[in-house]
Amino acid sequence: MSTRPRISARISAISESATLAVDSKAKAMKAAGRPVIGFGAGEPDFPTPGYIVEAAIEAAGNPRFHKYTPAGGLPELKQAIAAKTRRDSGYAVEAAQVLVTNGGKQAVYEAFATLLDPGDEVVVIAPYWTTYPEAIKLAGGVQVDVVTDESTGYLATVEQLEAARTERTKVLLFVSPSNPTGAVYSREETVAIGRWAAEHGLWVVTDEIYEHLVYGDAEFTSIATAVPELGDRVVILNGVAKTYAMTGWRVGWLIGPADVVKAATNLQSHATSNVSNVAQMAALAAVSGDLSAVAEMRTAFDRRRQTMVRMLNEIPGVFCPEPKGAFYAYPSVKELIGKELRGKRPQSSAELAELILEEAEVAVVPGEAFGTPGYFRLSYALGDDDLVEGVSRLAKLLSEAR
Numbered sequence: 001m002s003t004r005p006r007i008s009a010r011i012s013a014i015s016e017s018a019t020l021a022v023d024s025k026a027k028a029m030k031a032a033g034r035p036v037i038g039f040g041a042g043e044p045d046f047p048t049p050g051y052i053v054e055a056a057i058e059a060a061g062n063p064r065f066h067k068y069t070p071a072g073g074l075p076e077l078k079q080a081i082a083a084k085t086r087r088d089s090g091y092a093v094e095a096a097q098v099l100v101t102n103g104g105k106q107a108v109y110e111a112f113a114t115l116l117d118p119g120d121e122v123v124v125i126a127p128y129w130t131t132y133p134e135a136i137k138l139a140g141g142v143q144v145d146v147v148t149d150e151s152t153g154y155l156a157t158v159e160q161l162e163a164a165r166t167e168r169t170k171v172l173l174f175v176s177p178s179n180p181t182g183a184v185y186s187r188e189e190t191v192a193i194g195r196w197a198a199e200h201g202l203w204v205v206t207d208e209i210y211e212h213l214v215y216g217d218a219e220f221t222s223i224a225t226a227v228p229e230l231g232d233r234v235v236i237l238n239g240v241a242k243t244y245a246m247t248g249w250r251v252g253w254l255i256g257p258a259d260v261v262k263a264a265t266n267l268q269s270h271a272t273s274n275v276s277n278v279a280q281m282a283a284l285a286a287v288s289g290d291l292s293a294v295a296e297m298r299t300a301f302d303r304r305r306q307t308m309v310r311m312l313n314e315i316p317g318v319f320c321p322e323p324k325g326a327f328y329a330y331p332s333v334k335e336l337i338g339k340e341l342r343g344k345r346p347q348s349s350a351e352l353a354e355l356i357l358e359e360a361e362v363a364v365v366p367g368e369a370f371g372t373p374g375y376f377r378l379s380y381a382l383g384d385d386d387l388v389e390g391v392s393r394l395a396k397l398l399s400e401a402r
């Protein structure tokens with residue numbers, strides 16, 4: 001019998017998506033009749049707007065869309081994404097610089113697969129979204145973390161980034177608004193970071209999927225537009241999921257210089273070919289339409305954000321800086337680790353999250369999933385009543401910690 005491992009080392013090294021795991025455990029408990037409130041999901045609780053759904057229904061009846069289409073995306077969608085990018089962030093791109101992907105996730109994978117050789121280093125600001133490390137690892141890249149915390153609202157400085165730079169650094173990953181922290185860099189901070197990257201000849205991969213979800217006086221700044229010195233060494237990742245409540249439709253995109261986009265399109269042509277034409281036509285209606293749907297969601301998210309942050313900060317041992325964007329709060333629970341709670345003494349945020357799910361029937365994602373143990377991520381993209389009930393349960397349970 002062969003002694004060779006059944007699963008390759010490369011794929012064995014990939015862990016399950018912790019956010020999806022929490023979500024599916026909560027859904028399974030719910031299906032079994034337990035009144036679980038889930039703060040795990042990274043998706044709007046709104047349905048996709050009707051005019052977008054209508055476009056998909058129409059496309060499904062069109063024989064042109066029953067066939068293969070170009071692997072890199074429908075020409076009219078690429079054109080519309082280029083126009084939308086000019087409209088929303090002032091960044092001028094041609095349709096040839098757009099690759100339509102199967103959700104933002106595929107764009108993340110393809111960006112790193114296309115840019116990285118084994119050993120190339122990527123500077124990643126922690127806490128980070130759970131998918132980036134796996135995409136970097138799969139490409140043979142080496143992730144170098146710059147760890148931030150609640151004391152700075154999870155914002156990194158140029159000095160911290162510089163301390164992480166080596167001869168092997170090729171890419172800076174820049175995500176604002178951030179998942180999981182909701183941190184949003186100001187224009188000044190964005191420019192300073194972009195100029196630092198440009199000065200050292202680094203590529204910037206920037207994930208702009210939460211561009212339209214910023215609150216209060218926070219503003220979204222596209223690093224690509226704000227720092228022309230970066231030249232063509234910028235790759236933008238984006239998609240329709242969060243802006244138009246379209247997580248299930250699976251349409252995202254990657255924007256970059258023509259050679260990078262061509263190479264990534266070659267990869268996609270073998271991996272998945274074109275994204276479902278029906279979903280692409282829905283995305284075309286989304287990006288060519290106005291932003292009223294996201295404006296409506298933003299109002300609801302902003303209200304829920306304020307309620308959640310206030311309630312979390314009232315819990316002894318919990319501290320939550322105000323998130324300025326996306327739809328997540330990222331409180332520190334470090335003071336509660338190791339305390340006695342319902343006969344147990346959780347030694348990590350992961351153990352505490354498990355205890356909370358069992359005892360309070362509330363699902364949160366532990367900071368371990370985002371590279372920083374000692375924290376929880378709670379999505380506030382759920383109904384107001386559930387949100388209040390869920391955080392109240394959390395408060396009641398955690399107030400018993402001794």
Ligand SMILES: Cc1ncc(COP(=O)(O)O)c(C=O)c1O
Pocket residue numbers: 042102103104105106129175178179207209239240241247250251252
């Ligand atoms: C920061 C960030 N980028 C990209 C994505 C990918 O979204 P999708 O693959 O659903 O388009 C997500 C989803 O959670 C995200 O939070």
